[in-house]
Amino acid sequence: MFGIFKPRTFFNLASTSIFWLKIIFIFSIIIGLGLALVFSPIDYLQKDTVRIMYVHVPSSWISLLIFLIIGICSFISLIFRVKVFSVYAKSVAPIGLVFSLISVVTGSLWGFPTWGTFWSWDGRLTSMFILVLTYILYVLLWSFIKDYNSAEKITNIVGVVGLINIPIIKFSVAWWNSLHQPSSITLTAAPTIHSSMLAPLLIMFFSFSILSLIIFLIRYKYEIINFRVNKK
Amino acid sequence: MMFSKSAKNRLKFFILLLISASIIIFFIYNNLKKNTVYFYAPQEIKNLSGVPANKVRLGGLVKEGSLKKNNNTYIFVITDLKNEILVEYNGLLPNLFAEGKSAVVEGFLRDKKYFIASTILAKHDENYMPPEVANALKQKKSK
Amino acid sequence: MISEFLNMGGYGLYIWLSYVFAALSLVSLYYSSVKKLASIKSAEHLYQTEKNEEASISVQANRF
Numbered sequence: 001m002f003g004i005f006k007p008r009t010f011f012n013l014a015s016t017s018i019f020w021l022k023i024i025f026i027f028s029i030i031i032g033l034g035l036a037l038v039f040s041p042i043d044y045l046q047k048d049t050v051r052i053m054y055v056h057v058p059s060s061w062i063s064l065l066i067f068l069i070i071g072i073c074s075f076i077s078l079i080f081r082v083k084v085f086s087v088y089a090k091s092v093a094p095i096g097l098v099f100s101l102i103s104v105v106t107g108s109l110w111g112f113p114t115w116g117t118f119w120s121w122d123g124r125l126t127s128m129f130i131l132v133l134t135y136i137l138y139v140l141l142w143s144f145i146k147d148y149n150s151a152e153k154i155t156n157i158v159g160v161v162g163l164i165n166i167p168i169i170k171f172s173v174a175w176w177n178s179l180h181q182p183s184s185i186t187l188t189a190a191p192t193i194h195s196s197m198l199a200p201l202l203i204m205f206f207s208f209s210i211l212s213l214i215i216f217l218i219r220y221k222y223e224i225i226n227f228r229v230n231k232k
Numbered sequence: 233m234m235f236s237k238s239a240k241n242r243l244k245f246f247i248l249l250l251i252s253a254s255i256i257i258f259f260i261y262n263n264l265k266k267n268t269v270y271f272y273a274p275q276e277i278k279n280l281s282g283v284p285a286n287k288v289r290l291g292g293l294v295k296e297g298s299l300k301k302n303n304n305t306y307i308f309v310i311t312d313l314k315n316e317i318l319v320e321y322n323g324l325l326p327n328l329f330a331e332g333k334s335a336v337v338e339g340f341l342r343d344k345k346y347f348i349a350s351t352i353l354a355k356h357d358e359n360y361m362p363p364e365v366a367n368a369l370k371q372k373k374s375k
Numbered sequence: 376m377i378s379e380f381l382n383m384g385g386y387g388l389y390i391w392l393s394y395v396f397a398a399l400s401l402v403s404l405y406y407s408s409v410k411k412l413a414s415i416k417s418a419e420h421l422y423q424t425e426k427n428e429e430a431s432i433s434v435q436a437n438r439f
Binding site for chain 1: 253257291326329351354365
Binding site: 037 | 384392400401418
């Protein structure tokens with residue numbers, strides 16, 4: 001049932017598609033940055049600081065999405081012993097770590113001129129901080145445990161357990177009184193972001209997703225070859 | 233779908249684990265909700281049994297027309313449109329602090345109607361729009 | 376004109392720091408990944424020649 005996830009399918013995909021993905025990325029990031037930094041209007045309250053959101057929000061989304069992928073892959077690897085899923089999770093984790101760091105740093109840089117503080121331990125910021133720690137733990141475990149099979153098992157468990165944090169981050173602004181603003185874009189209601197600001201946000205999200213895919217394919221190729229070399 | 237027998241067993245074990253873990257987390261979460269509030273709304277302050285002696289945060293709308301400046305001391309009212317609490321603050325206000333907008337103030341309650349703030353954080357809401365749109369909305373509202 | 380753009384209504388420092396931090400961390404992630412792959416690329420034939428053995432990674436091993 002996991003036929004399409006065979007290592008070779010992705011391996012060949014990586015070799016042929018990276019070139020085209022790079023071209024798509026370059027076009028979309030140029031449009032995205034142009035809209036975000038030059039052509040989008042200022043916010044009526046935040047003024048120019050709203051431009052930080054075009055990096056902050058897509059990075060946060062991607063860091064959550066990637067952890068979701070890590071969790072699901074870890075689950076499949078743990079239950080069905082399909083080893084390639086651990087390789088997917090291992091390859092994608094550093095990308096999620098970098099995006100979660102970008103999210104936290106740009107969030108602080110937005111918070112200082114807007115809220116008046118770089119950091120405050122409200123529900124959203126605390127749960128996001130825990131996500132960064134989980135990513136660091138996950139990546140470090142892979143690099144510090146020398147035996148592949150035990151590293152695989154332990155990181156799988158971290159991946160599945162860490163999954164609990166994802167809905168907590170998502171709904172922290174609804175469950176608790178928080179300093180962080182509630183979600184502007186939800187599945188149930190119209191977005192509360194004006195379309196001239198929604199456009200750069202979505203294009204930046206698209207660009208970051210393509211970039212993540214490119215880096216993932218490169219890392220995946222490395223991990224698969226490495227897996228084979230270590231077996232020799 | 234064809235799973236091997238051991239995979240089925242692992243899945244059963246895992247689902248059992250998941251159910252028990254969610255029950256535990258539900259209880260922890262319920263407890264957390266009681267003990268760790270980031271800020272109190274005026275209504276929640278009213279419902280407290282006593283006046284907390286430690287540092288707390290209070291959040292709500294800054295009442296329109298309530299902000300007064302006296303030397304370096306600001307006095308304004310935080311409201312949830314039902315209850316009001318007078319806040320005294322000595323220091324600089326953040327840029328986005330304004331009447332009719334949300335704010336979180338950090339400090340001590342003197343009594344249930346008077347708050348002495350040491351830090352003020354401006355809270356931003358989930359609305360993002362260009363100034364022209366905001367003005368158009370305002371005019372529409374006042375008509 | 377350009378300094379006005381860089382100034383960003385007084386918030387330039389925060390905005391440019393955000394964008395620079397994001398760009399630097401993503402670029403270094405990309406290049407470290409490319410470098411890692413290049414360092415092992417000479418072993419790629421190990422993977423290319425053994426098409427039949429790939430099952431060993433993807434197959435369900437029923438131990439445990």
